[in-house]
Amino acid sequence: MALRSVISRKTLGSLGLGFSHARGLQTFTLPDLPYDYSALEPAISVEIMRLHHQKHHQTYITNYNKALEQLEEAMAKGDSSAVVKLQAAIKFNGGGHINHSIFWKNLIPTSEGGGEPPHGALGWAIDTHFGSFEALVKKVNAEGAALQGSGWVWLGVDKESQKLVVETTANQDPLVTKGPNLVPLLGIDVWEHAYY
Amino acid sequence: MHGTAATASLSSAFLPFQGFRGSLDSTFRLQWRKPKAHRTLITAQIELKPPPYSLNSLEPHMSREILEYHWGKHHRGYVENLNRQIVGTELDGMTLEDIIIASYNKGDFLPSFNNAAQVWNHEFFWESMKPGGGGKPSGDLLYLIERDFGSYEKFVEEFKSAALTQFGSGWAWLAYKANRLDVGNAVNPCPSEEDKKLVVVKSPNAVNPLVWDYSPLLTIDVWEHAYYLDYQNRRADYISVFMDKLVNWEAVSYRLEIAKSLAAGREREEERRRIEEDEDRMADSEAIEMYLDSESEDSETD
Numbered sequence: 001m002a003l004r005s006v007i008s009r010k011t012l013g014s015l016g017l018g019f020s021h022a023r024g025l026q027t028f029t030l031p032d033l034p035y036d037y038s039a040l041e042p043a044i045s046v047e048i049m050r051l052h053h054q055k056h057h058q059t060y061i062t063n064y065n066k067a068l069e070q071l072e073e074a075m076a077k078g079d080s081s082a083v084v085k086l087q088a089a090i091k092f093n094g095g096g097h098i099n100h101s102i103f104w105k106n107l108i109p110t111s112e113g114g115g116e117p118p119h120g121a122l123g124w125a126i127d128t129h130f131g132s133f134e135a136l137v138k139k140v141n142a143e144g145a146a147l148q149g150s151g152w153v154w155l156g157v158d159k160e161s162q163k164l165v166v167e168t169t170a171n172q173d174p175l176v177t178k179g180p181n182l183v184p185l186l187g188i189d190v191w192e193h194a195y196y
Numbered sequence: 197m198h199g200t201a202a203t204a205s206l207s208s209a210f211l212p213f214q215g216f217r218g219s220l221d222s223t224f225r226l227q228w229r230k231p232k233a234h235r236t237l238i239t240a241q242i243e244l245k246p247p248p249y250s251l252n253s254l255e256p257h258m259s260r261e262i263l264e265y266h267w268g269k270h271h272r273g274y275v276e277n278l279n280r281q282i283v284g285t286e287l288d289g290m291t292l293e294d295i296i297i298a299s300y301n302k303g304d305f306l307p308s309f310n311n312a313a314q315v316w317n318h319e320f321f322w323e324s325m326k327p328g329g330g331g332k333p334s335g336d337l338l339y340l341i342e343r344d345f346g347s348y349e350k351f352v353e354e355f356k357s358a359a360l361t362q363f364g365s366g367w368a369w370l371a372y373k374a375n376r377l378d379v380g381n382a383v384n385p386c387p388s389e390e391d392k393k394l395v396v397v398k399s400p401n402a403v404n405p406l407v408w409d410y411s412p413l414l415t416i417d418v419w420e421h422a423y424y425l426d427y428q429n430r431r432a433d434y435i436s437v438f439m440d441k442l443v444n445w446e447a448v449s450y451r452l453e454i455a456k457s458l459a460a461g462r463e464r465e466e467e468r469r470r471i472e473e474d475e476d477r478m479a480d481s482e483a484i485e486m487y488l489d490s491e492s493e494d495s496e497t498d
């Protein structure tokens with residue numbers, strides 16, 4: 001879902017990607033933030049937002065595109081060891097792109113409702129599965145603080161069991177690497193670059 | 197690391213590990229006990245060692261501000277959390293290297309591993325740098341670098357690449373690797389000095405080459421907290437400045453000498469043990485011959 005909205009027809013068209021269409025390889029571009037860089041102050045500074053979006057996320061996209069191109073070549077040549085070797089780069093950088101695309105959408109300025117507790121179906125589900133919103137916040141905080149190294153904390157839903165879960169993933173592993181039925185609802189970047 | 201303290205800490209990285217390997221084979225299980233409530237004597241005392249220079253002396257390459265956070269908050273946090281974790285347990289009172297090897301637990305980390313390894317890694321990192329550092333190594337270290345990497349420039353390239361491609365949090369290392377296999381009866385039929393080599397390795401999060409039984413010689417911290425305040429996302433710039441302006445090559449040379457003498461000492465120890473085993477085996481086979489002799493004597497009388 002998140003990916004499809006990121007690589008809309010409009011984005012592709014605006015870059016004149018006729019070349020890549022002909023080769024059949026889709027390339028990705030940095031999605032715009034749905035708010036200004038300064039809109040999340042004072043919670044998150046404008047400097048960090050700019051760096052995080054224009055440097056870190058952009059680098060993941062650039063390297064993801066490069067890895068996909070190399071993968072296409074390796075597949076065309078039947079170079080199996082190259083194909084396998086590229087998987088790590090695709091997971092890192094593609095994962096980084098997926099996760100950050102979700103992340104920007106999870107945030108919104110307080111003037112537009114950012115920080116308010118959830119209502120409706122989600123609020124009810126949180127109460128059912130965690131007891132209360134405060135309990136969820138406590139759990140997410142604990143998981144995030146306990147994470148060693150770089151990674152993400154997620155609130156997700158298990159499609160099969162219809163339950164809400166709190167999970168962590170390492171580095172840029174998307175939530176789906178923790179379970180094929182898991183769908184991310186909210187992701188918190190706990191790489192140091194997200195808050196340093 | 198200075199003088200005997202360094203020798204003590206490095207040697208204990210090896211000898212106890214051999215002991216542990218033996219005991220891990222025989223289903224040794226580390227007892228993970230919670231601290232006893234009635235104990236009033238607190239003994240866990242891993243220290244927060246300060247860098248061997250003041251926090252502003254690496255400017256402008258590494259700012260005082262980042263060192264205040266890096267040493268004052270991150271490194272300090274690891275020390276405090278480790279002491280809290282080990283007090284009253286079996287790990288309490290052990291040396292830092294022993295705690296690391298024990299908690300590594302062949303990859304199935306115990307809770308204290310991250311903190312213990314990070315304490316060691318950061319001490320090692322501060323001592324890998326010095327004000328006015330950088331330049332080129334010399335002497336035996338340079339000779340081995342040129343032998344094992346082709347040239348100093350090629351080594352720098354490999355080291356920088358490892359540091360740059362360690363995804364997420366971690367470390368890049370120059371290490372001395374003696375030729376050893378982690379198998380009890382493995383014997384190198386043609387051992388030579390060439391088998392012992394310098395290698396560049398990278399490791400994720402808290403892992404360090406002690407757990408692979410290598411001797412670390414130099415490290416660079418590539419967790420984002422190590423460079424973010426000074427270089428933001430520009431890890432490549434941080435690594436270049438580290439190589440050009442910060443590396444303490446004297447410390448690296450010193451660590452190499454210790455590593456070489458430890459490796460030589462272990463070889464002598466293994467040789468001695470092999471000779472002993474051969475002698476025991478020969479003694480056993482003599483006993484069998486005597487038994488056969490007496491049997492034939494009996495048949496003669498019959």
